[in-house]
Amino acid sequence: MHFLLSYVHKSVLFPDWAYKPTWSPGSRQVQLWHFLLELLGQGEPGAIGWGGEWGEFVIRDPERLARLWGERKGKPHMNYDKLSRALRYYYNKRILHKTKGKRFTYKFNFSKLILVNYPGYPPPLPPPPPSHQLLQSAPLPLPLLPPEGRLPLGAGSCSLMDTAAQPIPHPFLLPCCLPKPITLPRALQGHFPFTSPPAHPGANLRESGLPPLPSALHTGANGWQQKSLAGWDLSRISRSLFGEVKQTEVEEEERNVAQMGERE
């Protein structure tokens, strides 16, 4: 797992839409949760590391983390007090929540991570559900297992993955690993290692009980942050990413999501 994240972190961690648009005041700067995932994946064990639960992380050296963050953002006076304020702003956005009772410990809400950062989500007009019973009871697709054997491979398997047959210390999804509920244009398929195109077009989110996303979003003018990863062995990566996630952990995350929803 570390191999994957460490390889990826500098080049392709996040698709374009995860960044602020160029014209916005914050102009295309990395966001804090990007940065945290980078460090967690890359391994900055002195500053931050994964915690016991899925998605949970512990800030081992708050001031060092703050220093690193400040360097990235060009804020020499960054400290943990200010960084943690930024983290607290993530509570309402469902990106993070606090693990209470554990010092310096927070937890990612991966399922919400993609929703809140997905452009235009939730859709302004949820389609009237004819069978709302089904829709309401349907669980969130986290993690979404790609349909076996139907993963479109680009230029073929990448040998990088072959050397990486290591156990996965911490089953984990990047935000970009989460189900991309869309039909990627053929031109983009395989350009991003963590997408899992639906077996049949448009099937993903419908099966999950979530309304489909507006189709205009997917192609966009954006494309991906970096497109040089075509040819990654998607099925292998998917097994690595999703294979070890226990059902109990999935259910726990679903409960968390449900709780968050009720708190609205």
Next chain:
DNA sequence: TCCGGAAAAT
């Protein structure tokens, strides 16, 4: 330590 309001900065 942790929280969240308020205002400024980007």
Next chain:
DNA sequence: ATTTTCCGGA
């Protein structure tokens, strides 16, 4: 819109 800065309060 996302922090950064500052800070009173639990």
